[in-house]
Amino acid sequence: MICTGCSCLCDDVEIRDGKILNACYRGYKVYSKLSENRARALVDRREVSVDDAIEKAVEILGQAKNPALYGFDTTTVEAQEVAVKIAEKLNAFIDDNSSFCLGEVVEAILKKDVPSTTLEDVRDQAYVIFYWGANPYSSAPRHMSKFTYYPRGMKRLKGYEDRFLVVVDVRRSETAKLAKKNAIFIKVESDDELVESFNLALEGKAGKYAKEVGTVITELKRSDFNAMFVGLGLKYGVRNLDGFFEMIRKINRVAKLYLIPSAFHSNMRGFNEVLFEKTGSINKFSFKEQRSDKLFAFTELLKRDEIDAVLLLGTDPLSSIPFEISKKIMRIKTVVVDPKMSLTAKIAKVVVPSAFSGFESSGTMVRSDGVRKRLEPIEEKEVNDLWILKKISEGL
Ligand code: SF4
Numbered sequence: 001m002i003c004t005g006c007s008c009l010c011d012d013v014e015i016r017d018g019k020i021l022n023a024c025y026r027g028y029k030v031y032s033k034l035s036e037n038r039a040r041a042l043v044d045r046r047e048v049s050v051d052d053a054i055e056k057a058v059e060i061l062g063q064a065k066n067p068a069l070y071g072f073d074t075t076t077v078e079a080q081e082v083a084v085k086i087a088e089k090l091n092a093f094i095d096d097n098s099s100f101c102l103g104e105v106v107e108a109i110l111k112k113d114v115p116s117t118t119l120e121d122v123r124d125q126a127y128v129i130f131y132w133g134a135n136p137y138s139s140a141p142r143h144m145s146k147f148t149y150y151p152r153g154m155k156r157l158k159g160y161e162d163r164f165l166v167v168v169d170v171r172r173s174e175t176a177k178l179a180k181k182n183a184i185f186i187k188v189e190s191d192d193e194l195v196e197s198f199n200l201a202l203e204g205k206a207g208k209y210a211k212e213v214g215t216v217i218t219e220l221k222r223s224d225f226n227a228m229f230v231g232l233g234l235k236y237g238v239r240n241l242d243g244f245f246e247m248i249r250k251i252n253r254v255a256k257l258y259l260i261p262s263a264f265h266s267n268m269r270g271f272n273e274v275l276f277e278k279t280g281s282i283n284k285f286s287f288k289e290q291r292s293d294k295l296f297a298f299t300e301l302l303k304r305d306e307i308d309a310v311l312l313l314g315t316d317p318l319s320s321i322p323f324e325i326s327k328k329i330m331r332i333k334t335v336v337v338d339p340k341m342s343l344t345a346k347i348a349k350v351v352v353p354s355a356f357s358g359f360e361s362s363g364t365m366v367r368s369d370g371v372r373k374r375l376e377p378i379e380e381k382e383v384n385d386l387w388i389l390k391k392i393s394e395g396l
Contacts, residue, residue: 001013001014001015001358001359001375001376001377001378002358002365002373002374002375002376003023003027003030003031003358004030004074004266004267004356004357004358004359004365004375005023005024005026005027005029005030005266006026006027006139006140006141006263006264006265006266007140007261007263007264007265007266007267007268007269007367007368008119008140008142008143008146008147008263008367008368009266009365009367009373010022010023010024010027010142010146011373013027015031015378020032024141024142025141026141030356030359031359034356034359034360036340037340037341038339038340038341038353039336039338039339039340039341039342039345039351039352039353039354040341040351040353041053041351041352041353042345042348042350042351043056043349043350044349050352050353050383053350053351053352054352054388054391054392054395055395056335056349056350057311057335057350057352057392057395058392058395058396060309060333060335060349060350061086061090061309061311061335061392061396062090062395062396063309064090064092064307064308064309064333065308066092066093066306066307066308066309067090067092067093067307067308067309067310067311068092068093068094068095068298068301068307068309068310068311069083069086069087069092069093069094069095069310069311069313070094070095070096070298070310070311070312070313070315070317071096071097071312071313071314071315072096072267072271072313072314072315073096073097073098073264073265073266073267073268073271073314073315074265074266074267074314074315074357075267075313075314075357075363075385075386076267076270076357076361076362076363076364076365076375076385076386077267077270077273077274077363077364077365077366077372078363078364078386079313079357079363079384079385079386079389080267080270080271080274080275081274082386082389082390082393083311083313083389084274084275084278085393086311086389086392086393086396087285087287088278088287089393089396090287090396091287091288092286092287092288093284093285093286093287093288093296093298093301093307094275094283094285094287095283095284095285095296095297095298095301096268096271096272096283096315097264097265097268097315097320098264098268098271098272098282098283099283099284099294099297099298099299100297100299101232101235101264101265101268102230102231102232102235102261102262102264102268103268103272103282103283104235104241105230105235105241105259105261106261106268106269106272106273106282107272107276107282108241108245108259109259109260109261109370110272110273110276110282113245113249114245114248114249114259115248115252115256115257115258115259116258116259116260116369116370117227117258117260117369118369118370118371119146119147119148119260119367119368119369119371120147120371121225122147122148122227122258122260123146123147123148123151123153123156124153124154124155124156125153125154125155125156125225126148126153126156126163126223126225126226126227126258127156127162127163127164127219127222127223127225127226128163128164128165128166128216128219128220128223128226128227128257129144129148129149129163129164129165129166129226129227129229130165130166130167130168130216130226130227130228130229130257131165131166131167131168131169131175131228131229131230131231131262132168132191132228132229132230132231132233132234133168133169133191133230133231133232133233133234133235133236133237134175134229134230134231134232134233134234134262134263135169135173135174135175135176135231135233136148136175136229136262136263137173137174137175138174139231139262139263139264140262140263140368143229143262143263144175144178148227148229149163149165149178155225160182161182163182164182164183164184164219164222165178165179165182165183165184166179166183166184166186166216166219167179167183167184167185167186168185168186168188168191168194168234169185169186169187169188169233170187170188170189170233170237171187172185172187184212184215184216186209186212186216188209188237190237191233191234191237191238191244192237192238192239192240192243193207193208193209194208194209194213195238195243195244195247196208197209197210197212197213198213198217198247198250198251199246199247199250201213201214201217202217202250202251202253202254217251217254217255220251220254220255220256220257221254221255223255223256224256225256225258226255226256226257226258227257227258227259227260228248228257228258228259228260229260229261229262230259230260230261230262231261231262231263260368260369261368262368263368264368266357266358266365267357267365267366269366269367269368269370270364270365270366271283273366273370279292283297284296284297298310298317299321299325302325302326302328302329303325303328305328305331307332308332308333309332309333309334309335310329310332310333310334310335311335311337311392312334312335312336312337312338312344312348313336313337313338313354313385313389314337314338314357314385315338315344316338316340316342316343316344316345317329317344318342318343318344318347319342319343319344326344329344329347330347333349334347334348334349334350335348335349335350335352336348336350336351336352337351337352337354337385337388337389338351338353338354339353339354339355339356339360352388353383354383354384354385354388355381355383355384355385357375357384357385358375358377359377359378360377360378360379360380360381360384361375361377361380361381361384361385361386362374362375362376362377362380363375363386
């Protein structure tokens with residue numbers, strides 16, 4: 001089966017005699033806790049049938065003046081497509097975690113502003129493996145062993161001995177500790193200064209990190225296939241991401257360097273692609289205004305008390321966004337669709353229990369590099385995200 005514990009979507013995971021094989025500790029945790037704390041169909045915290053919960057959800061969303069839809073990063077492409085249709089039908093706002101995660105990186109790749117490639121090609125060909133502001137050790141534990149640094153590939157027959165590792169971070173992360181032989185760890189105080197150093201080096205001038213940048217550029221020039229993986233450390237470390245993308249384009253004039261976002265929720269990229277195809281934007285979209293804007297990010301809408309109802313699917317904002325903002329959810333009518341009785345589900349007006357995409361329902365997800373994977377669940381549950389969203393859409 002395919003593990004949906006993170007955006008690596010590892011396709012070699014097996015369930016045998018009730019045990020999960022080949023998964024990392026993160027995937028194991030999801031599988032071993034599958035049956036714990038499951039959601040129940042609730043309206044005003046009273047137990048009801050699933051049909052009654054869906055009927056109430058339709059009533060709330062249909063009567064709302066300014067509804068929003070938020071989440072959708074752990075569900076399938078098929079369910080995301082229905083979610084976008086619901087948002088369009090309601091003239092609503094729609095957003096996902098990518099607005100404060102790596103959305104801009106996915107957007108630059110979808111718009112072809114920077115070159116990107118697949119993880120299989122990285123495994124087979126990449127010489128320099130460059131992690132900037134990313135620590136796959138915790139965010140995507142099999143990233144390095146399955147796709148990037150350790151595995152042997154067609155042109156990298158000796159695995160990591162045939163590669164050069166670059167790690168940029170503000171601290172010596174677990175990934176940075178691996179940067180010993182054939183490797184360099186660049187500890188930065190400011191990511192912007194490192195971007196500037198690359199730009200200066202490419203113009204033949206010396207910046208603050210001249211020595212380290214000189215080494216990296218020399219190594220990049222040794223191969224026609226190198227890959228950089230960026231994480232949240234980069235997103236929150238640089239003031240100007242466009243300047244960073246410009247640096248990637250400049251490097252590509254002297255050496256081939258492909259960019260891939262490192263890791264995020266299992267199908268965040270799927271959401272970005274579905275919305276991009278429909279609207280030309282990847283997140284923070286208002287169907288009423290027919291445009292995307294940072295003011296339409298879910299957290300911003302909450303801050304300004306701009307919405308009166310929200311459909312949340314596969315997300316738990318009460319435990320993931322600052323309480324000062326998320327507590328405003330208690331003031332609006334909230335419909336939660338989730339396999340688990342999350343913190344947000346506990347205060348929701350309506351809860352519709354769903355299946356775990358990947359483990360309990362099939363469909364398609366998009367890996368961090370844009371490759372589509374067909375899910376092969378352990379069992380197929382009828383009441384899954386797609387079924388629930390279709391019912392809501394039909395009711396509206
Ligand atoms: S790396 Fe991600 S997809 Fe792969 S087994 Fe671990 S959690 Fe699952």
